[in-house]
Amino acid sequence: MPSPAAARIMTPYLVQRDFLSGGERAALLAWALGNEGRFAPAGVGGVGVNGAVRRTVSLRDLGPLAAVLKARLKDRAAGFVETLQTAPFAVSHVELELAAHNDGAFYSRHRDASTGDAPGHGQRVLSGVYYFHREPRGFSGGCLRLHAIRDLDTDVASDDGSLDVGSRDVAPDQNTLVVFPSWAPHEVMPVRCPSGAFADSRFAVNCWLHLRRSAKG
Secondary structure (H helix, E strand, O other): OOOHHHHEEOOOOEEEEOOOOHHHHHHHHHHHHHOHHHOEEOOOOOOOOOOOOEEOEEEOOOOOHHHHHHHHHHHHHHHHHHHHOOOOOOOOEEEEEEEEEOOOOEEEEEOOOOOOOOOOOEEEEEEEEEEEOOOOOOOEEOOEEEOOEEOOOEEOOOOOOOOOOOOEEEOOOOOEEEEEEOOOOEEEOOEEOOOOOHHHOEEEEEEEEEEEOOOOO
């Protein structure tokens, strides 16, 4: 029988830098700052707000930038699949969420894969996080932690919150997209934003590429 360490499997992921042009990134930041009053506490898995699990604010409306992001993600989906060596699939639609993490914000360990089974309902297959922020950067922390897994269905847990063997922390670097399978366990590490100003937040666009489920016969 293999040891627990040998059974750990690293979550595949890719990083694309300079995902948006300078003008597109500036427009996205301007949209976020201009709509500060519309952000609301983010829910968890469609079951409502739970501050013990997730502490951030979000907005589902990305205005004119939504079309830009959706088109670019769809155009690059085949490349994501090839790099991550996942099963090819036709993207039925792209789901987006604009999130702002300010001082003390975090999102505990979770998976993005949809669990609903309604006929024709989309299933999240690939997850992406696009990072952007104001310059100079007004926050620290907020890494995306991708956890190691065991046999694709059993999480490798640590008792003290330390980094698991084989897990990775990915920094929320300016104008960077990170893509990984939606079944992968991950979390957002705590953010420190001394000013508390919304404009100094760790901004991100959470992206999900869906496969349409077939209707049950």
